[in-house]
Each structure stands twice: as C-alpha cells, then as structure tokens.
Amino acid sequence: TGTWLLAWSVILLAHTAHSCPDKCLCYAASKTADCKNRGFTEIPAHLPPEIQILQLQNNRIWRINQNAFTATPLLKILDLSNNSLSSVAPGTFQKLRYLQVLNLTRNLIHYIENKTFSFLPRLKELDLSSNSIIRLPETFGNSTGNITLLSVKHNKLQKMERILLESLPNLKVVLFKDNPWQCNCNIFGMKLWLESFLYRGGISDGIICSAPGIRKGKDLLKVPYELFGACPLRTAHVQLASSHQHGLEHRGSPKHGHHGELGDGGRAGCEPKARPRPVSLRHAIATVVITGVVCGIVCLMMLAAAVYGCAYAAVTAKYHREQLAPARQRGTPEEKELFESSLA
Numbered sequence: 001t002g003t004w005l006l007a008w009s010v011i012l013l014a015h016t017a018h019s020c021p022d023k024c025l026c027y028a029a030s031k032t033a034d035c036k037n038r039g040f041t042e043i044p045a046h047l048p049p050e051i052q053i054l055q056l057q058n059n060r061i062w063r064i065n066q067n068a069f070t071a072t073p074l075l076k077i078l079d080l081s082n083n084s085l086s087s088v089a090p091g092t093f094q095k096l097r098y099l100q101v102l103n104l105t106r107n108l109i110h111y112i113e114n115k116t117f118s119f120l121p122r123l124k125e126l127d128l129s130s131n132s133i134i135r136l137p138e139t140f141g142n143s144t145g146n147i148t149l150l151s152v153k154h155n156k157l158q159k160m161e162r163i164l165l166e167s168l169p170n171l172k173v174v175l176f177k178d179n180p181w182q183c184n185c186n187i188f189g190m191k192l193w194l195e196s197f198l199y200r201g202g203i204s205d206g207i208i209c210s211a212p213g214i215r216k217g218k219d220l221l222k223v224p225y226e227l228f229g230a231c232p233l234r235t236a237h238v239q240l241a242s243s244h245q246h247g248l249e250h251r252g253s254p255k256h257g258h259h260g261e262l263g264d265g266g267r268a269g270c271e272p273k274a275r276p277r278p279v280s281l282r283h284a285i286a287t288v289v290i291t292g293v294v295c296g297i298v299c300l301m302m303l304a305a306a307v308y309g310c311a312y313a314a315v316t317a318k319y320h321r322e323q324l325a326p327a328r329q330r331g332t333p334e335e336k337e338l339f340e341s342s343l344a
Helices: 002-017 162-166 187-201 233-240 243-252 262-270 281-330 333-343
Strands: 025-027 033-036 053-055 078-079 101-103 125-126 149-151 173-175 209-211
Touching: 162 187
Parallel strands: 033 053, 053 078, 078 101, 101 125, 125 149, 149 173
Antiparallel strands: 025 033
C-alpha cells in the first residue's frame, strides 16, 4: 500500500507540474496557453514547459518576477498587451532565447532601461506602442540585432537616439507616429538615419514634428538642412560622422545621456538661429553655376573686342595702302626717295 501511495504521489506531482494553470486553457497540438481575460495580476505559475505561445493580454498584470519564465524556455510568442505594467526590469525575458515576438502594447510603461531585452537572439518583432514612454535607451540589449520590426507609436517620445537605431541593422519596419517629436538639434541624427533607412528600402510611417511652433505638423524629412546649420559644433560633428565613429563619440561623451533633457530652456538653446548660414549643397552648386556664367560672358566680351580690334586694324591698313599708292606713283624720283625714307 505504501508503494502504491508513493507511486500515485509521484504521478500526481508530475501531472500538477505539467498541467495547465487554473483559469487558462492549454492546447497541446498548437503548444499554446490561453490565459487572456482572466484577471491575472502576475504571470501564472505551473505553465506547461513545452508551450511556445503564451497569451496574457487583457489582464491586470503589474509586475513580472525575475523567474517568471524559467519554466517556459521554449516560448516563441509572448503577448502581454493591455495590462498594467509600468516598468520592465532588465533581464526579465533573458531566459527566453527562442522568443521571436514580444507584444507590450497598451501598458503603462514610462521608460525602457538599457539592455532590457538582452539575450533574445531570435527576437524579430518588438511592439512598444500605446504606452507612456518618454525615453528609450542607447541599446535594447545584447543579441538584439535581429529585430526586423519595431513600433514605438502612440507614446510620449520627443527624441530617439540614433545609436539605438543603428544597433538594429536588420530593421525592415519602424513605426514612429503619434509622438511629440521635438524637431531641433537633438533629432538631427534621426533625420539622417531615417533618410538612409528609407533609401535602403525600409518602411516607416515618418516623423511628424510637434515643436517648435514653426515646424509643428511638418514631416521631419522635409525640414531643410539649413535650419540645422546653427546647431552646436559638437552636435553637428557627432551627427555627421560615420556610423562607427558616431557610436564611439556618443559612448565617450559625458553629457550625451542628458543632452536635450534640460526642459524648455535647454531645447531653446539648441534651436537654430533665425538667419542660418547657407550651407546646403544646393546653394553651393548655384554659386558655382552663377560664377561660371559670369566668367563665360566676360570671356565672350573679351573675344569680341579682340576680333573687332583685328578687323579695324586690317581695314585701316588697307585704306592707307590704297590712298598712298597713287601719291608714290605721281611724285618725282627725289620725292619718292624722300617719301620712302620717311616710311622707313
């Protein structure tokens, strides 16, 4: 009897360990755990270790424990949309090395820390839209270079670090809309990156300026380069450097992390002046063309003057020959000799 009781206990424990949590529905064929709309405030325990899809949307989850996903290492799709998360600790998802899609939309997240999504080498889609994010880091984490889709729309972002975008070389789609983008010196790097991204065939919904007032509602790509000509030399140097040098300078700059976050006064100091210098390539080409035209006209005038002078000299010489020849023929030998000597 004792042996049977022990065996039954082992079987019961094994069944409990691999059973579906209360209030969830688990499907072995699709390896899915459906836990949406169940009122959870945390990640449910005792999830089947073989599941690859975990649906947790429309709950009240407000925190995620560090070991929440230790028992589900095979997850490929994790949907945490429409919950109450206000922050995500770095390393929260680091056990999910097979994760491909992470949906964090419609939460209460205010900022993302550096390396929050470290050690997710297969992550392809990261959706952070419809939160209250005011700041993004310089990097999402180690081994996040395979992300192909990034959405940060419907947040409170005023700028985004170019170094973060350049750390995602496989991006194909990036969504920016409905953020209060500040189109001043701090966003110049994004302008350069976005132009290059679109040239390479990337897809984006564009960046629409919210400030300053004269640029409100304008597409960042249509803001002329001349308006960024008065930006501080340090900013211009960093933004116009090559991608590699750009990254090194940003890491080495002690002020970079806080640049542009000094309130309205800091942003106003970075605003371009009212009358910027004409530094665009278009103006330079126009200057060269105008100079060439003026030089060509002057050369033509000089050539015309030279031709006119030669023609006038030839006509004058012919006239003298025709007028003086009869006089030489009518004169006496002494007069001819005197005339020839005077000509000599």
